[in-house]
Amino acid sequence: xxxxxxxxxxxxxxxxxxxxxxxxxGLALTLFAIDPAGLRGLWLRARAGPVRDRVLTxxxxxxxxxxxxxxxxxxxxxxxxxxxxxxxxxMQRHAGLLAYPGTLALSMAERCPxxxxxxxxxxxxxxxxxxxxxxxxxxEEGEGLPSALADRLGLFLDLDQFAWGETTEIRLQHRxxxxxxxxxxxxxxxxxxxRLTRVAQELGIDSLRAPLLALACARAQAAWRGxxxxxxxxxxxxxxxxxxxxxxxxxEEAPPPGEPPEDPxxxxxxxxxxxxxxxxxxxxxxxxxxxxxxxPPGLLAQLQTARAARASRGASGAGAARxxxxxxxxxxxxxGKPGTSARxxxxxxxxxxxxxxxxxxxxxxxxxxxRLLLMPSDIRIKRYQDQTDRVLIFVVDASGSAALARLxxxxxxxxxxxxxxxxxxxxxALVTFRGEKADLSLPPTRSLVQTKRRLAGLPGGGxxxxxxxLQVALATAELARGHGMTPTLALLTDGRGNxxxxxxxxxxxxxxxxxxxxxxxxxxxxxxxxxxxxxxPKPPLAELATQMNATLIALPRADARTLSAxxxxxIGG
Numbered sequence: 001x002x003x004x005x006x007x008x009x010x011x012x013x014x015x016x017x018x019x020x021x022x023x024x025x026g027l028a029l030t031l032f033a034i035d036p037a038g039l040r041g042l043w044l045r046a047r048a049g050p051v052r053d054r055v056l057t058x059x060x061x062x063x064x065x066x067x068x069x070x071x072x073x074x075x076x077x078x079x080x081x082x083x084x085x086x087x088x089x090x091m092q093r094h095a096g097l098l099a100y101p102g103t104l105a106l107s108m109a110e111r112c113p114x115x116x117x118x119x120x121x122x123x124x125x126x127x128x129x130x131x132x133x134x135x136x137x138x139x140e141e142g143e144g145l146p147s148a149l150a151d152r153l154g155l156f157l158d159l160d161q162f163a164w165g166e167t168t169e170i171r172l173q174h175r176x177x178x179x180x181x182x183x184x185x186x187x188x189x190x191x192x193x194x195r196l197t198r199v200a201q202e203l204g205i206d207s208l209r210a211p212l213l214a215l216a217c218a219r220a221q222a223a224w225r226g227x228x229x230x231x232x233x234x235x236x237x238x239x240x241x242x243x244x245x246x247x248x249x250x251x252e253e254a255p256p257p258g259e260p261p262e263d264p265x266x267x268x269x270x271x272x273x274x275x276x277x278x279x280x281x282x283x284x285x286x287x288x289x290x291x292x293x294x295x296p297p298g299l300l301a302q303l304q305t306a307r308a309a310r311a312s313r314g315a316s317g318a319g320a321a322r323x324x325x326x327x328x329x330x331x332x333x334x335x336g337k338p339g340t341s342a343r344x345x346x347x348x349x350x351x352x353x354x355x356x357x358x359x360x361x362x363x364x365x366x367x368x369x370x371r372l373l374l375m376p377s378d379i380r381i382k383r384y385q386d387q388t389d390r391v392l393i394f395v396v397d398a399s400g401s402a403a404l405a406r407l408x409x410x411x412x413x414x415x416x417x418x419x420x421x422x423x424x425x426x427x428x429a430l431v432t433f434r435g436e437k438a439d440l441s442l443p444p445t446r447s448l449v450q451t452k453r454r455l456a457g458l459p460g461g462g463x464x465x466x467x468x469x470l471q472v473a474l475a476t477a478e479l480a481r482g483h484g485m486t487p488t489l490a491l492l493t494d495g496r497g498n499x500x501x502x503x504x505x506x507x508x509x510x511x512x513x514x515x516x517x518x519x520x521x522x523x524x525x526x527x528x529x530x531x532x533x534x535x536x537p538k539p540p541l542a543e544l545a546t547q548m549n550a551t552l553i554a555l556p557r558a559d560a561r562t563l564s565a566x567x568x569x570x571i572g573g
Contacts, residue, residue, distance in 0.1 A: 038216035039154035041132035046159030058170035064105035089358035101129025109134035117146035154213035156245035180223040204248035214242040336381035348380035391427040397493035398434040433469035435462035466497025467513035494534035518547035
């Protein structure tokens with residue numbers, strides 16, 4: 001019988017947990033059911049499917065209240081009850097989802113906006129009895145749960161590693177869980193918290209919440225096991241389920257037996273004294289090993305990538321957020337006057353006017369008592385937040401003997417980035433420069449067929465008209481902004497410009513004009529990259545990157561995939 005299978009109907013203490021990964025999933029759900037308030041929540045990484053449904057079915061007895069990423073502040077924290085207020089002519093309020101203890105289930109948690117993540121995090125900190133199940137459906141690297149929530153949820157489960165045939169039905173033992181909840185009150189922390197804090201430090205975890213959540217997990221496991229205090233096995237479970245997914249590094253394994261230790265062996269009498277004074281005699285290295293074995297291959301790197309991506313950008317791969325009066329994600333209404341582009345938010349207007357009806361009727365006794373008295377200050381205008389498209393403008397140096405190789409790299413990178421544009425809403429443009437001037441070889445587009453056709457016959461060779469390239473790139477970026485897109489420039493070159501804007505072969509003038517245009521690009525706030533494709537880094541390119549306020553990347557002999565990956569990392573795509 002497994003600890004979470006009540007089909008046998010036996011009583012007494014549950015058996016020790018099975019070592020199979022799926023059994024660990026059942027154990028994590030059991031511990032969450034024992035102490036949801038102490039563990040704060042469960043971070044469930046899984047795409048929608050039968051495996052996730054199997055886990056959610058097991059959690060159904062907790063009766064989680066559903067929550068979506070774009071829930072309104074009023075539904076979350078409460079607000080005015082419009083119907084009751086209009087009926088009674090006095091302010092009447094209703095409670096929000098956060099007013100009641102229990103469990104919330106946040107769907108599409110990877111899309112949770114920062115504001116909602118902060119409010120939920122504060123509620124988990126301040127409201128006793130509240131917990132959260134975050135359903136993270138992230139499909140790509142760089143996506144995932146906002147850090148404000150990830151830091152507060154005690155348990156982490158990754159279900160994408162399981163095939164349906166590797167899973168079984170999970171049935172929680174609610175009678176034994178109730179017994180464990182009664183024992184939980186009597187289990188003290190003892191020496192567990194200092195040790196969990198040391199292990200968290202070894203794993204590179206800088207959050208002060210992590211050891212406390214691990215302690216809650218160890219206490220729940222001790223109560224589930226039927227023990228009276230926290231033991232070594234309980235701490236191993238806590239490290240595997242709570243600390244492993246937070247790790248930013250895994251210390252190197254100890255040297256194999258037989259190699260001489262670097263430090264002198266400890267005094268046996270000191271070891272015996274330590275063993276007598278501490279009820280937890282499991283070495284910290286073994287707890288670190290528990291974290292290492294709990295992580296599936298490659299998961300640590302994926303989590304680190306997601307953290308870095310979320311830290312470097314506040315949104316997805318799409319463009320900048322902008323306010324709109326016509327379309328997009330709804331935002332709180334504001335005071336205003338209806339016009340050609342503004343639309344009245346009827347509900348918000350009624351909410352503003354409702355509390356003042358009794359006072360207004362007293363001031364205007366001749367008014368019809370059956371009519372709602374509105375004032376100009378009551379009018380509220382609808383607002384939306386629209387996400388702009390992004391355009392990646394490749395500015396490719398097609399001059400010199402190595403032009404054919406660079407053009408081949410640029411073609412491959414453009415096609416790779418274009419393949420992602422269908423899901424990330426990116427456009428791609430291509431500016432090439434050679435000879436006496438630069439050309440917009442490919443206007444912003446998402447069409448893969450058109451892109452390949454336009455890239456097929458680009459010529460190479462000749463001088464380097466760098467000022468013309470920056471001029472065309474700046475004009476393209478400004479035109480894209482005029483069409484509501486967010487531009488990003490990527491300049492690929494291996495040398496300095498030697499052709500001025502007047503098409504004369506004047507290196508000094510070309511350098512001066514390039515600097516002026518680079519500062520103009522920086523002044524416009526256009527995100528930029530300068531990619532040095534030469535075999536040896538060129539100081540003039542570093543100076544140009546500084547003038548553009550751009551990121552400088554040295555990629556000698558870069559191939560298309562390396563270039564594409566570097567661009568995604570540098571610009572947060």
